[in-house]
Amino acid sequence: MQLNELKGIDYIELVHQRKVTVEQVMIDIFNQIDRLDEKLKAYLRINRKGALEEAKKIDQKIKNNSKIPPLAGLPIAIKDIICTKGIETNCASKILQGFVPPYDATVIRKIKKAGAIIIGKTNMDEFGMGSSNENSAFQVTLNPWDMTRVPGGSSGGSAVSVAADEALMALGTDTGGSIRLPASFCGIVGMKPTYGRVSRYGVIAYASSLDQVGTLTKSVKDAALMMNVICGHDDMDSTSADIPVPDFLDSCREGIKDLKFAIPREYFKQGLNSEVKDSVMKAINTVSELGGKVEEVSLPNIEYALPAYYLIGMAEASSNLAKYDGVQYGLRTGESNNLEDMYRKTRSTGFGPEVIRRIMLGTYALSSGYYDAYYLKAQKVRTLIKKDFDDVFKKFDIILSPTSPVPAFKVGEKMDDPLTMYLTDVYTMPVNMAGLPGLSINCGFTATGTLPIGLQMIGRAFEEEKILRVAYNFESHSGKTCSRKPSI
Amino acid sequence: MQDDIVIGLEIHVQLSTKTKIFCNCSTDYIDQEPNTNTCPVCLGLPGGLPVLNKKAVELAIRTAIALNCRINSTSIFHRKNYFYPDLPKAFQISQYDLPLAEEGFMELIVGKSKKNSKIRITRAHMEEDAGKLVHIEEKGQIVDSLVDYNRSCVPLLEIVTEPDIRSSEEAIVFLQNLRSIVQYLGVCDGNLERGSMRCDANISIRDSESHQLGTKTEVKNMNSFRAIKRALDYEICRQRKLIEDGEKVSQETRRWDEANNQTVTMRSKEEAHDYRYFPEPDLLPLKIKDSWVNEIKDSLPELPVDRKERFTRDFGLSDYDASRLVEIKSLGDYFEEAARDYKDYKKLTNWILSELLRYLGEESTEISSSPISAESLAELLHLIDRKVISGKIAKTIFEKMFKTGQNATDLVQKSGLTQISDKEEIDIIIEKVIEDNIQSVQDYRSGKEKAVNFLVGQVMRHTKGRAQPDLVLNLLKEKMNKLQN
Numbered sequence: 001m002q003l004n005e006l007k008g009i010d011y012i013e014l015v016h017q018r019k020v021t022v023e024q025v026m027i028d029i030f031n032q033i034d035r036l037d038e039k040l041k042a043y044l045r046i047n048r049k050g051a052l053e054e055a056k057k058i059d060q061k062i063k064n065n066s067k068i069p070p071l072a073g074l075p076i077a078i079k080d081i082i083c084t085k086g087i088e089t090n091c092a093s094k095i096l097q098g099f100v101p102p103y104d105a106t107v108i109r110k111i112k113k114a115g116a117i118i119i120g121k122t123n124m125d126e127f128g129m130g131s132s133n134e135n136s137a138f139q140v141t142l143n144p145w146d147m148t149r150v151p152g153g154s155s156g157g158s159a160v161s162v163a164a165d166e167a168l169m170a171l172g173t174d175t176g177g178s179i180r181l182p183a184s185f186c187g188i189v190g191m192k193p194t195y196g197r198v199s200r201y202g203v204i205a206y207a208s209s210l211d212q213v214g215t216l217t218k219s220v221k222d223a224a225l226m227m228n229v230i231c232g233h234d235d236m237d238s239t240s241a242d243i244p245v246p247d248f249l250d251s252c253r254e255g256i257k258d259l260k261f262a263i264p265r266e267y268f269k270q271g272l273n274s275e276v277k278d279s280v281m282k283a284i285n286t287v288s289e290l291g292g293k294v295e296e297v298s299l300p301n302i303e304y305a306l307p308a309y310y311l312i313g314m315a316e317a318s319s320n321l322a323k324y325d326g327v328q329y330g331l332r333t334g335e336s337n338n339l340e341d342m343y344r345k346t347r348s349t350g351f352g353p354e355v356i357r358r359i360m361l362g363t364y365a366l367s368s369g370y371y372d373a374y375y376l377k378a379q380k381v382r383t384l385i386k387k388d389f390d391d392v393f394k395k396f397d398i399i400l401s402p403t404s405p406v407p408a409f410k411v412g413e414k415m416d417d418p419l420t421m422y423l424t425d426v427y428t429m430p431v432n433m434a435g436l437p438g439l440s441i442n443c444g445f446t447a448t449g450t451l452p453i454g455l456q457m458i459g460r461a462f463e464e465e466k467i468l469r470v471a472y473n474f475e476s477h478s479g480k481t482c483s484r485k486p487s488i
Numbered sequence: 489m490q491d492d493i494v495i496g497l498e499i500h501v502q503l504s505t506k507t508k509i510f511c512n513c514s515t516d517y518i519d520q521e522p523n524t525n526t527c528p529v530c531l532g533l534p535g536g537l538p539v540l541n542k543k544a545v546e547l548a549i550r551t552a553i554a555l556n557c558r559i560n561s562t563s564i565f566h567r568k569n570y571f572y573p574d575l576p577k578a579f580q581i582s583q584y585d586l587p588l589a590e591e592g593f594m595e596l597i598v599g600k601s602k603k604n605s606k607i608r609i610t611r612a613h614m615e616e617d618a619g620k621l622v623h624i625e626e627k628g629q630i631v632d633s634l635v636d637y638n639r640s641c642v643p644l645l646e647i648v649t650e651p652d653i654r655s656s657e658e659a660i661v662f663l664q665n666l667r668s669i670v671q672y673l674g675v676c677d678g679n680l681e682r683g684s685m686r687c688d689a690n691i692s693i694r695d696s697e698s699h700q701l702g703t704k705t706e707v708k709n710m711n712s713f714r715a716i717k718r719a720l721d722y723e724i725c726r727q728r729k730l731i732e733d734g735e736k737v738s739q740e741t742r743r744w745d746e747a748n749n750q751t752v753t754m755r756s757k758e759e760a761h762d763y764r765y766f767p768e769p770d771l772l773p774l775k776i777k778d779s780w781v782n783e784i785k786d787s788l789p790e791l792p793v794d795r796k797e798r799f800t801r802d803f804g805l806s807d808y809d810a811s812r813l814v815e816i817k818s819l820g821d822y823f824e825e826a827a828r829d830y831k832d833y834k835k836l837t838n839w840i841l842s843e844l845l846r847y848l849g850e851e852s853t854e855i856s857s858s859p860i861s862a863e864s865l866a867e868l869l870h871l872i873d874r875k876v877i878s879g880k881i882a883k884t885i886f887e888k889m890f891k892t893g894q895n896a897t898d899l900v901q902k903s904g905l906t907q908i909s910d911k912e913e914i915d916i917i918i919e920k921v922i923e924d925n926i927q928s929v930q931d932y933r934s935g936k937e938k939a940v941n942f943l944v945g946q947v948m949r950h951t952k953g954r955a956q957p958d959l960v961l962n963l964l965k966e967k968m969n970k971l972q973n
Contacts, residue, residue, distance in 0.1 A: 083535045096534065103528050105535060202528075202535040208769035237537050238771050316769060319569055322578030323532050327635070343571055366569075366764035375766055 003028040004165045005485075008074055008222040011168055015072040018062065022055040022073035022117070025168075029075050029119060033166045036488060039147065041139040042160035044080050046120035047087060051075065054117045069115025071229065076111060077167035079158045080121040081128055082213065083202040084108055087118070091204055092136035093126045095350025096330045105202020106234045107171065107213050114229045119167055122157025126352045127321060128175055128206040130154050131424040133182070134415060135354045142411070143185060144486040145451055149408040152182030152424075158216045159186040164488060169226055170216040175207050176309055177403075177428025179214040180440035184403035184454025187442040187484070189471065191215045191223045194461045195435035196241035199234030205320040207313040208239075210432040220441070220472040224248035227464060243462055251468035254476075257291030259466065262396035264299045267427055273406045279444030279453040280402045283474070287400065290473055297396065299388040304381045305430040310422060311365050311378035312433075318362030324350065357418060386434040393460045398470055401427055403440040403454030427456060437464045441471050443478065492694040493724055494701065495659055496651035499666060500644050501676045502617065502684040503547040509616050509643035510538035510581065517620075517638035518682065530641035532576025537770050540565075544614065544643035545774065547675045548588055549784050551645055552612045554669050554791060557592030559781050563613075565768040570761050573635050574619040582646075584765045587613035588774070598661050607662055608650040617642040645675075651690065651704075656720035660713055663687060664815060668792040671817040680712050687716060692737070693727045702727065703737040707751055709744045719744040723751050795820055803833040812841055818855040819845075822862050829866035832873070839865060843883065847890045859893045860886070868896035875956055876900065877907045908955045911963065914947070917955070918963055921946045922971075929968055940964060 003025040006014070014020045030048060037043055058073040078084060081091050083101035085108075090096035104112065112118075125135035133141045133156025143151040144164040151160045155172030159182035162170050172179040174192035183190025192214040203213055215226040227248040234240045263284060268277065288294045326332035326346035333349045336342035351359070365374035392399060404424060414421040431438040436458055443455035455474070459467040508515055511529035529536040552559055566584035592609035619637040623630045647666070653659050667678035667685060678685045692704035707723055710716040722744075727737050742751040790798070792814045799810035799820075814820045823840055830836055844865070848858060860868075868889065872882050877900055888899050900906055908914060921943055922929055931939035940961065947960045 089534075091534075099534070101528075101533070101535065103533075103535075201537050204534040205770075236539060238539050239537075239769075315766065319567055319579055319764075319766070322569060322571065323534070323576065325571060325573075325578060327573045328531070328576065329533070339573070363764065366766055368762045368764070371764070371766070 002032070002165070004032045004075075004168070006168060007218045008168050008225055009219070011074060012070075012072045012225075015062070016068065021062075022058045023052065025073075026051055026055040026075060026117070026119075029165075029167065032164070033119075036144075036164055037166060039142065040144060040160055040164055040166070040488075041141050042122055042157040042164065042166055043077070043120045044090070044092065044123050044138060044157070045088060047118050050087075051117050051119050058115065058117075069113070071111065071115040074116045075119045075168050076116045077119055077122050077158055077161040077170040078108070079124050079155050079170070079172045081124060081173050081204045081206075082108060082171060083204065084118060084121065087121060089121065089204070090330075091127045092124045092138055093324075093351065093355070094137045094331055095324045095346070099330045101202070103202065106199035106236055107230050108202065110229055110232075111171070116229075119161075122155070122161055122170065124157055125154035125178075126355050127204070127317070128154040128173060128178055128211070129317070129354050129358055131177065131181055131421055132409070132411075132414065133157065134411065135352055137352050140411060143408045143451075144488050145187065146408065146449060149410050149451070150185065152185035152404070152408060154178040154182075155190075155216060156182045159183055159188060159190070162186070162188050162216045162218060163486060165485075168218070169222055171226075171230070172214055172216050173203060173206075174212055174214050174428075174432065174438075175210045175313060176425045176432050179216060180403050180428050180438055180454070180456060181424065183216055183440040184442075184456075185408040185452065187445075187452030187454075187486070189215075189217045189220055189223050189442075189475075190440045190454075191217075191227065191464070191467075192431065192438045193227065193231060193464055194241070194437045195432070196239055197231045197243075197245075197437070197462070197464070199232075199237040199240050201234055201236035205316075207316040208320060209316060210309075210313055212432070220468060220475050221249065221252050223439070223471075224252055224468050227468075241462070246465055248465060248468055251465040252472040253469065254473065255291070256287070256470050256473050259292050259397040259470065260395065261287055261292045261294045262297040262392050262399045263294060264302070264392070264399060264401060265296050266299050266302045267401040271405050271423070271426070272402060275446045275448070276402050276405065276407060276453050279446075280400075280455055283443035283455045283478070284400055286474060286478060287470070290477060292398075292470070294400075295396070297392050297399075299385075299392065299430070301381070301384040301388050302430055305385050305433055306422065306426055308378040308381040308385070309425070309429040309433055310361075311374050312382065314358045314362030315365045315375045315378075316362070318359045318366065321351075321355070321359055326350075354418065382433050385430055389430070389434045389436060389458075397459065397463070397466050399458040401456045401458070403427060403456040407446050407449070407451040407453055431458050436461055437467055439467050439471055441474060443474075445484070492696045492699075493654050493656075494651045494692045494694050494704070495653035495656075495720065496690040496704075497649045497653065497659060497662065498688045498690070499647045499663070500686040501551065501647065501666075501670055501678075503544050503643040503645055504674070504676055504684075505541055505543045505547065505643055507541060507543075508641040509541050509544045509614070510641050513641065515642050517636075517642065520638055522634070522636035522638060525638045526640070530576070531637055532578075532640075536577075538581055538768075540771060540774065541643060545588075545776070546784060547643075547673075548612065548614050548645045549776070549781060550673050550788065551647075551670060551675050552589035552592065553781070553785050553788060554673055555589075555592040555594060555609050555612065555647070557589035557609055557612055559589050559776055560586060561776055561778070562586065563588045563774045563776070565614075565771045565774070566765045567768050568615075568763045568765060570763060572618070573633065574621050574640070576619065576637060576640055580616060580618065581768050581771070582615035583613035587611045588776075589613070594662065594665060596658065596661050596665060598655075598658050605652070605654075605658060607652045607658075610648045610650050612645055612647045615644050615646055616640070617644050651692075656717050656724065659689065659720055660717055663713065663716065665792070668815055668817065672789055672792055672795070674789065683711075689716070689720060689723075691720065691723050691727065693724070693731055702731070703739045705737065705739065705751075706741040707744055708741060708754065709746075711746075715744055715746055718749065719751060722749065726751065792817075799823075803827065805833060805837055809834075809837045809841065813837065816855065822855055822858070825862035826866045829863060830869050832869070835869060836865075839869065839886075843886055847887070859891075860889050864889060864895050871896055871900060875907050875909050877905060878953065878955075878957055880957075881905050881907065881953055905952070905954055908951055909959060911959070914951075914955055914960060914963055915967075917947055917950050918960070918967055921950065922967065929971070932968055933971070940968075
């Protein structure tokens with residue numbers, strides 16, 4: 001096996017046992033990137049020099065028998081929406097081209113402190129706006145399982161880097177499914193923690209009340225490992241929860257007989273691809289066989305979640321993206337006659353069409369005379385969505401559902417009609433609306449295209465432990481059916 | 489036909505915390521190198537997030553309590569969205585429909601007629617300040633604009649009054665009172681010129697018979713008490729004239745043009761911003777416990793109105809004198825410090841209010857930078873009481889003290905201006921003066937009491953003002969009464 005094919009946990013073990021050096025693993029990773037990324041285009045930029053230097057430093061520490069940091073030089077890919085000091089961060093947008101953050105996001109500070117090494121910044125839908133990764137201003141990332149198809153978005157680059165062994169792990173962000181969806185399309189584990197679990201300081205905002213940083217990994221244990229590092233209260237983020245972080249690796253143990261599982265009937269209505277449905281039903285059977293009690297439930301207001309989600313997301317985004325105006329950093333377009341001219345030229349050329357669409361819709365939803373009917377109403381609907389979940393969680397521990405109504409679709413297939421694209425988020429975004437934790441794990445493949453199919457697990461707020469436990473047990477028992485690798 | 493002037497004020501008070509309202513940067517921005525007290529948060533860099541400064545909330549509550557407001561136990565921050573280069577995030581974090589405090593009031597005494605009035609405070613809310621724009625001019629044209637974000641994110645308290653103010657005079661009294669209050673609370677230094685306190689006004693003219701409200705205009709850019717008074721007077725005049733001529737007052741924002749003594753249109757209602765307010769998702773609702781409010785209430789420092797009462801009571805000062813002394817906190821402090829040493833409070837007050845304020849005014853010096861300390865002034869006054877110098881000479885010494893910073897005793901010694909109180913010495917001079925001015929002496933002895941003043945003046949001239957005046961007067965009279973024809 002090439003060292004870049006290792007899982008995170010195994011890598012750390014081998015490094016501690018001095019069976020591999022960090023540099024060796026790093027070299028294999030860069031070889032893989034050199035071999036594949038020209039086609040896959042998962043990375044926007046690579047930190048080759050910095051990463052190899054860091055690798056050598058850690059190898060030296062190991063040689064000297066000094067203390068090895070917990071992640072031991074683990075090579076990680078970072079979605080280009082998270083600020084990395086000294087490394088350009090542009091959210092796959094022209095308007096932030098050339099922006100080099102003078103500071104690290106809290107999440108980056110934490111993983112660096114734990115000894116992880118950043119290999120590079122991954123491609124994404126511009127500012128997180130998209131479900132296929134096709135909205136990047138620079139390049140389209142391709143799905144390693146079928147390179148005529150999308151990897152899902154908006155953390156598509158991060159998902160591909162992990163699925164194609166161009167990184168051992170990756171960080172992404174999830175606002176309406178942007179970690180879980182690409183994880184599902186690429187056959188890997190994607191974890192979105194409870195809103196407030198991970199600091200958003202340094203994470204470039206799309207929709208402030210929905211964004212959350214999460215993990216993309218090859219296994220559940222790797223997700224737990226990463227969760228241990230990134231979770232925790234941050235004084236720099238007023239919305240971060242002051243709740244103790246358990247050792248998530250403890251969740252990776254046998255037994256789910258104590259848990260009750262809910263299957264929301266609304267998630268299985270029309271629009272759900274039949275192969276996805278079959279795969280997910282089989283997975284639910286596996287859970288049942290493992291001893292979990294499974295029952296059907298209803299989330300009666302769920303049909304209103306998608307429009308409410310887009311209203312809230314777009315409204316907050318219109319405000320969050322107003323700072324990109326050409327004044328301080330990033331793009332400032334050519335010659336202008338006056339201030340308004342500069343604003344208009346910069347923003348019209350700097351933003352892609354989907355971003356512009358969402359800013360305009362969001363501005364409209366907040367504008368005088370429409371605020372009550374749209375934004376305010378959507379926030380009220382949000383409380384209904386949350387209540388539906390809370391009601392289910394009175395009796396049940398975990399909700400199971402498909403992650404996406406369809407498997408990975410073809411590049412360009414949904415680009416003509418934004419609404420069709422928006423519907424891809426239909427199962428994932430209610431989880432962000434309610435601020436709950438959610439995970440996607442591979443549960444099968446389509447017969448026709450051998451495309452991965454994802455099973456989504458949703459838990460109570462701050463009960464990521466239960467989700468990880470279920471995922472761990474499912475992973476162990478679903479065996480070879482689910483742990484294939486794309487042949488590239 | 490009489491009309492009613494209707495004025496409402498909107499005042500921004502900079503809260504004097506050490507660090508900014510949403511980040512850890514220093515609030516010290518005056519005369520600093522541009523963009524040195526900044527961080528990702530107050531620069532509005534991508535990924536920055538606000539964290540509320542508790543001290544700012546405390547100072548805001550303190551002010552709201554002093555203005556008799558109700559403190560809301562829950563209040564919310566809102567985003568006020570608009571584009572301008574001094575606003576790095578393109579939105580200002582402010583408060584909208586659930587502000588920190590509401591429904592307060594301030595009682596005023598206006599003018600010589602001592603009219604009592606009560607101005608209601610609609611609300612007080614917290615928000616962040618913007619950066620500062622600097623325009624580079626070349627040959628009268630603006631060629632470049634620079635922005636300094638040191639001031640970005642400094643905490644502000646916005647105080648809005650109901651339109652209860654009925655004259656420009658009343659507006660000034662309100663603002664002077666507010667300035668005193670925030671100085672006393674230690675919340676702000678209330679400096680209009682430097683911008684730590686800013687005032688905008690809304691003015692309209694109401695028909696006093698029908699009570700129908702007129703169209704209001706907003707006036708901005710008034711940077712001193714003088715400017716405020718003149719701008720309000722101008723605007724009242726302008727509106728009255730329009731109404732008289734049967735024309736309409738447009739609802740608009742006007743700027744006070746100091747150079748040309750007029751208000752000019754800034755923007756009209758049509759150009760008014762839609763701020764698209766929505767609750768700030770990066771901040772939690774602000775919950776304020778009653779116990780904290782009570783704690784702050786109990787620890788409020790003495791307010792100007794209470795200090796004035798204390799001055800009249802403990803120092804026996806007149807209402808007027810006490811008001812003047814307490815208006816500016818540092819002046820009241822100066823008085824109290826001097827009063828520790830010197831106990832003729834009336835005399836002390838006179839010297840402070842006339843001599844000291846006059847020199848300070850002439851040199852545009854603040855009391856805190858006065859070259860004559862409270863202790864020094866007390867020393868000078870003691871010298872007068874001990875008759876070492878006359879009151880008149882003391883004024884000369886005072887001027888020298890102010891200009892050179894030396895103390896009274898040293899200056900008196902050097903100047904040779906000590907008072908002559910030696911009867912024998914004065915006698916000799918009196919004899920001479922009587923000899924030289926027989927006519928005046930005769931005038932006095934024949935009933936013209938006032939003639940003695942001329943003779944006193946002569947003695948003072950001979951002694952270069954040093955003779956003790958009351959002693960001279962008595963000795964003169966004595967001598968002249970004793971004279972044999």
